[in-house]
Amino acid sequence: MKSPENVKLIKNWLFFARENLLFAKAGMKEDFSPYHTICFMCQGSAEKYLKAFLLWKGWELKKTHDLSEILDFCCGYDDSFEHLFPECELLNEYITEGRYPGDLPFESIGKDDAKKAIGAAEKVEGYVLKNINLLSDNEKSVQVNKERRQE
Numbered sequence: 001m002k003s004p005e006n007v008k009l010i011k012n013w014l015f016f017a018r019e020n021l022l023f024a025k026a027g028m029k030e031d032f033s034p035y036h037t038i039c040f041m042c043q044g045s046a047e048k049y050l051k052a053f054l055l056w057k058g059w060e061l062k063k064t065h066d067l068s069e070i071l072d073f074c075c076g077y078d079d080s081f082e083h084l085f086p087e088c089e090l091l092n093e094y095i096t097e098g099r100y101p102g103d104l105p106f107e108s109i110g111k112d113d114a115k116k117a118i119g120a121a122e123k124v125e126g127y128v129l130k131n132i133n134l135l136s137d138n139e140k141s142v143q144v145n146k147e148r149r150q151e
Contacts, residue, residue: 002056002134010055010134017048021121028114035114039094042117043067046091046124050074053081053128065095084127087120 002010024041027033043065050070055061057077064070067088074081094109094117 006055007134010052010132013048013052013055014129014132014134017045017052017125020045020048021118021125024114024118024121028111028118033111033114035111036094036109038114039091039109039117042114042121043091043094045121046088049121049124049128050088053077053132056132056134067092078131081127081131084124087123090120091117091124 020041024038024045027038027041046067047065047070050067051059051061054070054073054077059073059077062073068085071081071084071088074084
């Protein structure tokens, strides 16, 4: 049984993850979309969702942004997470490129990249939410309706 404090912490991670993804999606609706920021927010969303799953499993929080490393930890609890490696590798490209000027100019990140990043983050979101038995009946209903719309 999870303590109330632990449940609250996990819900906070899920809330922040969802907020990052909603912000990314909203950014796509603008006349000028900051695609590099959208991709960075998708990476952050996936990171938070995966860490919420790990915290649900009793994992001690570690400071890392590398989604492949975080996903390795997830696979230690449930090897079915393995199928998310392509999405995590894609989103790992945006750990710094979407946030800091670096080797890859952020101007080279375009609309197609942002759409792929959103799709990858949504896949991580859906899988994590299916594997955390923490959602209220209302939250489960919202998730089921969302999945039906995607089919």
